[in-house]
Amino acid sequence: MQRLNTLTFKQLRALDAVARTGSITRAADELGLTPPAVHSQLKALEENFGCSMLSRKGSGAFNETPEGAELLRAFDKAQAGLELAIHRIEALKKGFAGTVVLGVVSTGKYFAPGLVARLRHAYPDIEIILRIGNRDAIITALQDSAIDLAIMGRPPRDPPVESLLIGEHPHVLIAPPDHRLAKGGSITADDILSETIIVREPGSGTRILATRYLDRIGEGRPYETTEMGSNETIKQAVIAGLGIAMISAHTVTEELRTGRLRAIDIDGLPIIRHWFLLHRRDLQLTGAMRTVRSFIEQEKGSFLPRMT
Structure with missing residues (x-):
């Protein structure tokens, strides 16, 4: 360890320059030093290791000894590693590298992977970690600082957040194609409320929206519900004729098409809500977070599914 503590980059650069040029004088010119200064660095290096690092026959050029060659191989690796670190540090400072944890509510899983793919293509040195959960889970993750940025609907009150509107989020009532309510005509609130309504689990933003809509049109009248834990299950249940459902149009674009x-x-x-990109107000954004936030803002919702 003592040898490592007294080893310096000046010594290693002197050894490298002399081994490459074969001359202390040429090495000194390359390093901007005097020949005695280069000789002094080499002497300190050899005293540290207790062996010769260079050999010379007569008045010929200097060549590294086996010990010197081993040290130079290590120096090359160290120098390459440091150059990479310098590059990475510059990228981190400019926001072109780093890690960002992006939380997305469950409904967003239909477009979030495509968004992450765009981000990775634009900024390959930024690692995007995607976390999917219902509204309550994403809010809890924000409260716990377990995610950096989040995409969701209505921003929460707790924790306080900075939010950016990124696009419209329509919600529709869906039914199988042969259902009486799918055939058009005059449809009343009673027609809707007489059906079994398939809803998401408590804590889901879609369930909150559906409950508010049904309570409004029914003026508080009761209706029958069946709870299911995912949009995919709800879609299949509606297709099978188990009921109707309010759902994000972004989750059923293909089925509607x-x-x-x-x-x-x-x-x-449809009920038009909005998607927001948000982060905790007290979060100090890293360069990578600012880059991701700016990228999503500039996309202007182009990654969102389109209703046909």
Whole structure:
């Protein structure tokens, strides 16, 4: 360890320069030193290791000894590692590298992977860690500082956040294509409330929106519900004829396009909510976080699914 503590980069650079040029004088010119200064560095190096690092026959050029060659190989690796570190540090300072944990509510899983792919293509040295959960889970992760940025609907009150609107988020009532409510015509609140309504689990933003809508049109009248834990399960349940459901249009674009599901045409629908990108107000954004935030802002919602 003592040898390592007294080893300096000046000594290693002197050894490298003399081994490459074969001359102390040429090495001194390259390093901007005097020949005695280069000789002094080499002498200190050899005294440290107790062996010769260079050999010379007569008046010929200097060549590294086996011990010197071993040390130079280590020096090359160290120098390459430090150059990489310098590059990484500059990238981190400029926001082109780092790690960002992005939390997305469950409904966003239909577009979040595509967004992450765009980010990785634009900034390959930024690692994006994607976390998916329902609204309550994402809010809890924000409170616990377990995520850096979040994409969700209505921003929470706790914790206080800075939010950026990134696009519209329509919600529709869906039914199977042969359902009586999918055939058009005049549809009333009673028609809706007489159906079994398939809803998400408590804590889901979609469930909160559906409950508010049904309570409003029904003026507080009761209705039958069936709870299911994912959008995929709800879609399959509606297709199977188990009921109707309010759901994010972004989760059913393909089913609506192919006719496997139909959006119920009734006044007041679709309900247009919005997607927000947000982070804790007290969070000190790293360069990578600022870069990701700016990228998503500049995309202007182009990564969101489009209703047909």
